[in-house]
Amino acid sequence: MSAAAADTPRQIVAKAILTENSAARREVIGTLVGQGDESVAALFTAWREDALFIHSSADGAKTPVQLTGEKDSAGRQNALRVDDGQLLNGPDGKPLRLSASELTVVQHDRMLRLSMKAVIDLLDLAASSPAKRIQAVQTLGFAQDAEKLPALINRLSLEQDAKVKIALREAIALIQLKSADDAVKLAALKELKDLHTLASTDFIKAAQKEAEAAKKPELAEAARIALGAVENHRTAVNFFGTLFRGLSAGSILLVVALGLAITFGLMRVINMAHGEMIAIGAYTTYIVQNVFGSGLALSPFGLSFTIPGMNTTGLAYESYFLFALPLSFLTAAAVGIALERTVIQFLYRRPLESLLATWGVSLVLQQLLKLIFGSNNVQVSSPSYLSGNWTVFDVVFGWNRVFVIGFAVVIVFGIWMILTKTPLGLLMRAVMQNRGMASCMGVRTERVNMMTFGLGSGLAGLAGAFVSQLGNVGPFLGQNYIVDCFMTVVVGGVGNIAGTVISALGIGMADQSLQQILGNPVLGKICVLIAIILFLQWRPAGLFVTRSRSLDE
Amino acid sequence: MTSPLSAPITSSKRLKIEIGVVAVIAIFLIVIFPLLNAWGMVSNFHVSLWGKYLCYALLAISVDLLWGYTGLLSLGQALFFSLGGYMMGMHLMLMIGELGKYAEAGKNPNGLPDFMIFLGYTTLPDFWKPFFSFGFSMAMVVLIPGLVAYVFGFLAFRSRIKGVYFSILTQALTYCASLMFFQNNLLMGGNNGFTDFKRILGHTFADPATYRWLYIATAITLVLVYVGCRVLSRTKFGMVQQAIRDGENRVLFSGYAAAHFKLFVFVLAALIASVAGALFVPQAGIINPEEMKPEKSLEAVVWVAVGGRATLAGPIIGAISINALKSWATRAFPDSWLLILGGLFIIVVLFLPGGIVSIPGKISAFYKARFSKKS
């Protein structure tokens, strides 16, 4: 079936709306492919958003309409006819004002939306954004519809952008794979070999099968070669991808473990509440996000109260994360300092008991978080500047990951500076090595202890702000990290920041490569643990042993 | 703490008192309590509950043997507990036979454990077969965890891994094992583990008497282990053990191979934990990889600390009291009991470093101080 030549795109859409059968409806929509204008795109968008309706007049005539403009008190809006874009008039000739509740929504399903997309895709072939053009081209290519070929070839001659050109060549070749002409097929396979895109894999495989079935060795061979090229490319992508993922996994490990490297590594407090400090940082981020938005209501301990919001939107809203970073640090540091004053300070001489007390603290904090925020996870959305990615040669560099890597570098450098280049750092290290002697030299050990524990806790809080961008935020969030954190610090060598850095990166890399090789995250994790056990065989006191001559260290 | 200037208390008198107290408690636990149950004065529920507590007490002793007496803070004792449990569990699974779910549904002609049917097995894998024998299974309760402990301990102590490194390593070991046991293809029941046991040594679990006998076996084991450890701590071995705790490096220069001593204790503790686990599983009715999680080991450490480290009564008291508290509070304060428990840990550590067992000493010291001031 083909639409009457006289029909405008709008009319075709109206016709489609009035078609009941969903397959038939898709076919009507299909006739729009390659034609149409901006209005069609707008209509389709409205359709997807349930803003198209069918108006039935008293005489039973059905008219597709779009509701637009301000709602009045009764919820009524202007109704635009879909077929001509004019206001719908009532029997009295005056424009009708309708409310959504009186009308029937035009239904749509997934396949219909795909058909609409195909229409829009062709519109998008000339879109101004290259990304949009690529998406359009790919959709057409994957559909392997010979009818679209001219449009694509035409576009290729006009196209300036290199990436879009590649996508166009790929799409053309994919469509040509379906050609009846073996020579064309052969050329297409050659082209695909040159392009070696990941997306072409399945299509080449299908072509290979077909060729084998049809006993066409030349084609099959060409397909095999093309596939080989794709697989080579895939190996390279996986290799670099794994490198990057290892780096980012290592950076996250580093960020979450750094605080522990201070409280446990430097201070020797076996701080089981480290995970909860991370959680506190994450919840702080959550609160800040809500304050930037519409506020937050909480009902801990049966009391209800509300934190008012600022109702910002757009970039102002998304800047919440920049404020959340320092605030997470400060909140967790404050909690850490309170903890140090009330519990930890009595345990410096009993490190193993610090494990028990801090475990108690961690239970209590988990319960408190649960009481305040509920046991469900809460929703922290990533600002747009953290949620995109760069894709270079099919390797995806997520911005959040890149940000974490950069951030890890910054805080490691910062900590290193504080500890080694400032008087405070010197005092911290002195106090942690020998509290009694440090106080005999006049160091205000209580204050230094407090600040050191505060720093470690603050860093954990900062890590919390980060993991809120990557994972869930809930009262038991800390439990997911605590084992890994201790492992990282211990493998690096307790009390050695440089060791922590290397061990975090090493574990991250090992984890990602093993996952890649074994194809199983659980086995990967087991292997990493076994590797750590073996590693400690070789270096029983971690990567960097800080040797001392005393008999009982 | 005894003052160095005061005359040492005659240890033989003390010993006699101790033997008396232990004997009384042992008789109560082994004889009187089960009798009360048989007479209906103690509910079946409490028998199986106390059976579990006593298993936990055994686990706590094993932790204390390592941590309290030898200075090895193992965060992996739950692994051996679970391994023992799994060995017992394998036997119990094979004893289900025609009573299982698939068998009921007529889908299990060969009496395989249900999870195997589910994975498509029709015959029992070879390594499962010997577990039909109770004796073999009990031998495995000793052998498998013992072997794991020996190999791990050998590697760790040989390379002189100690302190927190040892702790973290044991934690990694048990975590690793739990991940492994989670895997279905290990053929150990995956995440569900073993459950739905029907009978042991011909006795059905539907009969309260079965639980009573399990309880008695546990109580006897506990008393034996207590006495054994008490004797051990008084030998020269016990002295070396504690010397290792206080100055491992120095011990070497007295000619003792610290690694051998540690290995011995580590294996011994693993065996105690394993036996505890084997006794635990029929009474609790389930064993799954969750029991190997590092948190479980940590919990056992907490029992020891709360009860009193480096004593033998401490871990027993700690394990029983915390678990009893937990049983009670999860019913009485289902929402806030962790708050209570967490708070308790903090308070004990801060104000009662010697644990519960140090309370009588504290009280008597307090009265002594008042008394001496007056005089």
Added chain:
Amino acid sequence: MPALLQLSQVETYIGGSRILRGVDLEINAGEVVALMGRNGVGKTTTLKSITGMLSIRSGSILFDGQRLDKMTPDARARAGIGSVPQGRDIFPHLTVEENLHVGLVVHGRKGKEARNALDYVYTLFPVLKEMLSRKGGVLSGGQQQQLAIGRALLTDPKLLILDEPTEGIQPSIIDHIGDTLKKLKKEGIPDDEVAVENAIKTIAKEGRLAILLVEQYVDFCRDVSDRFYAMDRGVVVISGEIATLTDEVVKKHLQV
């Protein structure tokens, strides 16, 4: 003029046992006082009571007009008490240089003053200068002892407390230390260099440095001290000008 440091009837308990049973002791500004006694009589305990590592049960400690016994150890140190403990207590993972800097940082000594003070310590213990970047924990016993003394001097104390400072130190350096102590006491200026001269001035603060010395080595005590106290079983049993530390006194109170 009241004494710089005054202990009256100090009693200290360790773990329930009474170690000091009423110690009386006085040190004046610019004076070197030796505290002597057999092993285990409570010398170290006395020093720890002064520095605050042990708290006293009764009695009082006055320093420069302040009640010392109510202060935390670090406040005492900042009030002007520098100490070299028995066992040295070097910060093992700090480098030698960092070990020395701790004292400077705490007492806010910077720039030229700090450099002069450091130079002085280096002249006193040349070996430290060679070892600046090595970790304190790997030094030999004697080297650590030298580091501990140097470190204490850098906290700019009014009273320096030394617990067996010569233990484990080679003879030539013991002599050197002895000479230095005497010089410090006498506000004497070493005849070597100008830099050292300035440094001495800053350290000795016009003779306000007093020294309390626990020492087994009688000759050394005789050599450097002005007065002595001898302890037995937690009390001072005899004291006086150093000249009165005769061989009989030594035999009676210091030998078994």
Added chain:
Amino acid sequence: MPSPILAVEDVSKTYDGFKAITNLNFYLDQGELRTVIGPNGAGKSTFFDLISGRAKPNPGGKITFGDIDVTQRNEYEINRIGIGRKFQTPSVYSEHTVFDNLVLSLKGPRGVFSSLFKRLNSGDRDRLDDLLKLIRLDDKRSWKAGQLAHGEKQWLEIGMLLASEPKLLLIDEPAAGMTDAETHRTGELLLSLAGKHSLIVVEHDMGFVRQIASNGKVTVLHQGSVLCEGKFDEVQNNQKVREVYLGRGKH
């Protein structure tokens, strides 16, 4: 000439590029009491570390005790073949009583299983009582060693060393923290051991060194190797020794 009981040949030890011991050669005869002196940091304690197994020499060096190559043995094996050591900083089992410290050190089998069944016999008890008297800690036998004063710990450690009856005693600064009279007593004790046992003693107290080296040899270490070796007087008058070690004083 009797073959030496201890032969240290061409031994070096480097820590992170720092040469603590350099091409050291050292021989000790059976029953000899040798005094080793040298400036702080000369490598005396490191020398002991190498013999007792706490540290391993750089490859190439040889340390033989009797006919056993100790560089191939670890600490406890070396102790079991008869080399006992007292450390420079007193190291005792602080949570054990004085008595138990000695029991732990008493000569006898050291294995795990033998320790399970070991009982003290009357001979052992007599020996322990004698030792307690000798180190004058008889009345503190049930004190925890950690509660002892510094000097008392020194004595206890000497007692522990004696209890284990080693063939070779390595004694690092025994007189440190002792009164002059006790130092003298220590000297006599060491002299009485010579002959039956072999001893190497490190000390800085020249009075003490004079006392114990009256009949024996003194070795001076400097920067990790032997500076000179000889009778006490020879060494004392050696110009180089005075320069690096003794100073201008009356020593």
Added chain:
Amino acid sequence: QETVKVGVLHSLSGTMAISETSLRDVLLFTFDEINAKGGVLGKKIEPVVVDGASNWPLFAEKAKQLLEQDKVAVTFGCWTSVSRKSVLPVYEKNNGLLFYPVQYEGEEESQNVFYTAEAVNQQATPAVDYLLEQGYKKFYLLGSDYVYPQTTNLVLLEYLLSKGVPLANIGGGLKEEGGKVISAGKYTPFGHTDYQQIVAEIKQFAAGGGAAVISTLNGDTNVPFFKEYAAAGLTADTCPVVSFSISEDEFRGLPAKQLVGQLGCWTYFQSIESPANKKFIADFQAWLAKSTVSGIVKEGRVTCSPMVLSYDGVYLWKAAVEKAGSFDVDAVRKALQSGLSFDGPGGKVTTQKNMHLTKNVFIGETKADGQFKIIKSFDNVVGEPWLKGKYKK
């Protein structure tokens, strides 16, 4: 007035508290609602709430306590299958009755458990039918490493193959042993936080279009997964994910904006436009607002399938008790097996002889406000516990 004790056995602490606390809340609400109307057989319901603490032996202990000490007439509880397995012998031994409300893997049919839960054919297979109908050709199976996902995926594997999907088009990996497929799909442990690798794999899997992900990831792990998914540029348009463990309640912790258009399949959605559902939601919210139960969160609460199935369970039990005229478990079971119906918030549910429930199944698409837009429904699907091998060709 006389009371009847009813057990509530859920994890209020530990990892599972995230999901199970809401079930405790809705149960208490239901009891209040019933009590306000006079209770059951004239007796008020007296809830006995215990915390299973995500600890399986403790679950068994608490079950024993409920049955032997408190002598409850019925228990509503459990979420994870392993908790159900651990209490099952206790219920069988004491002839107790447990109502189990959460989608599960089947392969079980105890006379002492009533499964209001979705069976695999009331959730997973309808969802696959929908995807096939929509023209998807490739399926990536991803789940948490435990029995429900493992089983579901094994059933789905058979199902997909039976529908003509070639093995090559099923992603995530297969594990075979001795010629038997013992595992299909990719599994991550509980608490897994790093999905980079898996998402990269999916991205390649989906590069040629026509692919969908079938996810049985549990609770927590969905968050890092979906955040990674979005960061890699994958969307519902390029490769939709249908999740079986994300209900509205879990959705509260997910970055909704990044999930728009992803699919879910349950026997209830909060967005169902029926008067019964509207009333249920309003009543529940009102109850929350005035509730004084400790630890109840009042803000931002939603309703979801496990909650509604808990609610339905209580009413079905009430109906059965009333039909039997007694609280006796055998009598109540008999009544339950006789085909009782209840018009719940998700539509009519009817009990089956095999202790399962016939109910409606809905497929929904997530929206930015955290709700599902229902795009397809299947009416009166019969719950079938024994599915493994059923679709095998």
